[in-house]
Amino acid sequence: MSLIDVQKVEKYYGENHILKGVDFSINAGQVKAIMGPSGSGKSTLLRLIALLEPVHSGKILFNGELIAGAADGSRAKPESEKVLALRRRGIGMVFQKFNLFPHLNAVENVMCALTTVQGVDKKDAREQSIHMLERVGLGDRTTFFPSELSGGQQQRVAIARALVLAPQLMLFDEPTSALDPELVREVLKVMEKLAEDGMTMLVVTHEVGFARRVANEVLMFDEGEIVEALPPDQFFTKPAHERTKKFLEHVQ
Amino acid sequence: MDFESDLFFEVLVSEAFLKGAAISISLATLSQLLAIFFGFFLAIFRLGKNPLLKAFAGVYIWLFRAIPALLLLLIVWNALPQLIPAMRQEWYSPFLAALLALSILEGAYMAEILRSSIMSVDDGQALAGRALGMTPIQVMRKVIIPQLTRIAIPPTANEYIGMIKYTSLASVISLQELLTRAGNGVSATFRFVEYYAAALIYYLVIVSVLMVFQSRLEKRYAWISTVKKSEKVSK
Numbered sequence: 001m002s003l004i005d006v007q008k009v010e011k012y013y014g015e016n017h018i019l020k021g022v023d024f025s026i027n028a029g030q031v032k033a034i035m036g037p038s039g040s041g042k043s044t045l046l047r048l049i050a051l052l053e054p055v056h057s058g059k060i061l062f063n064g065e066l067i068a069g070a071a072d073g074s075r076a077k078p079e080s081e082k083v084l085a086l087r088r089r090g091i092g093m094v095f096q097k098f099n100l101f102p103h104l105n106a107v108e109n110v111m112c113a114l115t116t117v118q119g120v121d122k123k124d125a126r127e128q129s130i131h132m133l134e135r136v137g138l139g140d141r142t143t144f145f146p147s148e149l150s151g152g153q154q155q156r157v158a159i160a161r162a163l164v165l166a167p168q169l170m171l172f173d174e175p176t177s178a179l180d181p182e183l184v185r186e187v188l189k190v191m192e193k194l195a196e197d198g199m200t201m202l203v204v205t206h207e208v209g210f211a212r213r214v215a216n217e218v219l220m221f222d223e224g225e226i227v228e229a230l231p232p233d234q235f236f237t238k239p240a241h242e243r244t245k246k247f248l249e250h251v252q
Numbered sequence: 253m254d255f256e257s258d259l260f261f262e263v264l265v266s267e268a269f270l271k272g273a274a275i276s277i278s279l280a281t282l283s284q285l286l287a288i289f290f291g292f293f294l295a296i297f298r299l300g301k302n303p304l305l306k307a308f309a310g311v312y313i314w315l316f317r318a319i320p321a322l323l324l325l326l327i328v329w330n331a332l333p334q335l336i337p338a339m340r341q342e343w344y345s346p347f348l349a350a351l352l353a354l355s356i357l358e359g360a361y362m363a364e365i366l367r368s369s370i371m372s373v374d375d376g377q378a379l380a381g382r383a384l385g386m387t388p389i390q391v392m393r394k395v396i397i398p399q400l401t402r403i404a405i406p407p408t409a410n411e412y413i414g415m416i417k418y419t420s421l422a423s424v425i426s427l428q429e430l431l432t433r434a435g436n437g438v439s440a441t442f443r444f445v446e447y448y449a450a451a452l453i454y455y456l457v458i459v460s461v462l463m464v465f466q467s468r469l470e471k472r473y474a475w476i477s478t479v480k481k482s483e484k485v486s487k
Contacts, residue, residue, distance in 0.1 A: 050383050085387045092383075099380035103398040103475050113384035116394055145475050158380075165384065 001064055003028045003200050004049065004169055008073055009058035011044055018044050020224040021058065031201045033211040036221030037247060042204045046173045050093045054078045062090065092162030096174040098154040100146040106133060107142040110161045118165065132160040136190050152183030156190055172203040206251055212236060220244040256446055263437060263450040272433035273454050279350055279422065279429065280415040286355035288408065291362025298367055309363065316360035322421050328353040329425040350422035358415060365407045369400035402473040409466040413459050430454055
């Protein structure tokens with residue numbers, strides 16, 4: 001059974017038709033990469049899966065359970081934030097701009113949701129958080145504030161912050177696009193390790209090398225729909241669609 | 253006429269002035285705290301989606317920024333008791349009336365300060381909090397409030413300092429605050445210079461203390477580690 005199942009999802013911003021019926025699923029342990037031009041709806045798709053915005057129609061299943069949209073896939077009613085907060089458990093998200101909390105140091109950033117959302121006591125939460133920071137190679141930066149960390153370090157703290165809640169699915173929204181080139185590698189390394197450890201991941205990225213090494217499948221996204229979905233070796237060498245070929249000319 | 257320094261020092265440490273200062277400080281502090289409380293909810297209402305609350309906050313801010321403080325003090329002290337019999341009782345003191353008027357008025361200003369502070373917190377912060385499974389109230393408490401506090405400290409300190417001086421308006425409703433005490437002394441002795449100079453010293457000292465307090469508070473919100481970097485790296 002697939003861990004996440006996106007069915008005929010549509011999204012509008014006012015008159016703008018952002019997602020035009022998106023269908024795909026990810027099995028547990030799989031990694032899928034999404035590529036496509038900016039403004040094509042990739043980030044919106046991730047936000048819908050993270051339940052940060054409501055779907056217009058269509059539905060999203062997580063572990064076979066309906067988490068977004070109406071059961072018959074028709075026009076969905078928006079849910080209350082309280083209900084959504086509960087449903088979001090199990091899905092972790094990492095943002096392009098890190099979005100670390102600037103008033104908390106690294107370990108406090110990681111433990112924040114553990115204590116407030118999961119009710120773990122402070123001592124345990126701190127231990128788990130330090131352990132998680134060690135996992136992303138930041139064991140010596142636990143008391144540093146975001147403003148004292150490089151972009152790559154901040155993004156690794158953000159990954160630790162999501163991971164510490166033990167999600168089943170990790171969403172990455174262009175996690176290295178805001179980084180200086182020399183900092184990209186350290187973040188990708190952490191993500192590759194995560195994939196090796198069996199984490200289910202959906203990654204919006206322009207990093208061709210990463211997608212080739214890690215993804216089971218690459219989805220080409222353009223103008224609100226999936227143009228094609230192929231294993232990376234085929235995607236990057238013999239894509240079927242003109243739009244994919246054109247896009248790859250720009251990226252590679 | 254010469255300056256009688258003996259009288260000046262006598263006034264400076266007089267019980268009347270100390271009590272007057274205590275009233276001014278406590279009135280300003282309580283008014284400002286209430287105003288922050290009112291202002292926070294008004295700001296939330298104004299930024300929120302509920303059209304009724306939004307309209308209420310809009311009208312409140314419009315109304316109480318338009319009314320002169322002096323006029324509101326007179327309304328609250330003289331006019332309200334004519335309308336509401338319960339306010340003609342002993343418990344309704346000049347202090348309470350001044351507290352009511354000043355906190356209501358200042359609430360409108362604090363609402364705008366806090367609204368702009370909330371708006372200046374990056375959208376990604378609430379998004380990250382929600383993505384971690386926080387409820388809207390948890391996002392507000394753990395993510396937004398600490399960040400808006402840092403932004404709101406300087407303008408709020410400004411307002412607080414202004415409030416200290418606003419309390420002198422309450423002399424018109426016979427509140428025995430600092431300036432009223434100076435006025436009492438002047439009318440008994442006609443020594444303007446000594447009494448006003450003593451009052452001036454009080455205001456200078458109070459505001460100076462507040463400024464030290466403000467700078468301490470701002471340092472607490474600097475969000476950099478207090479441990480030296482070299483120590484941390486070696487740890």
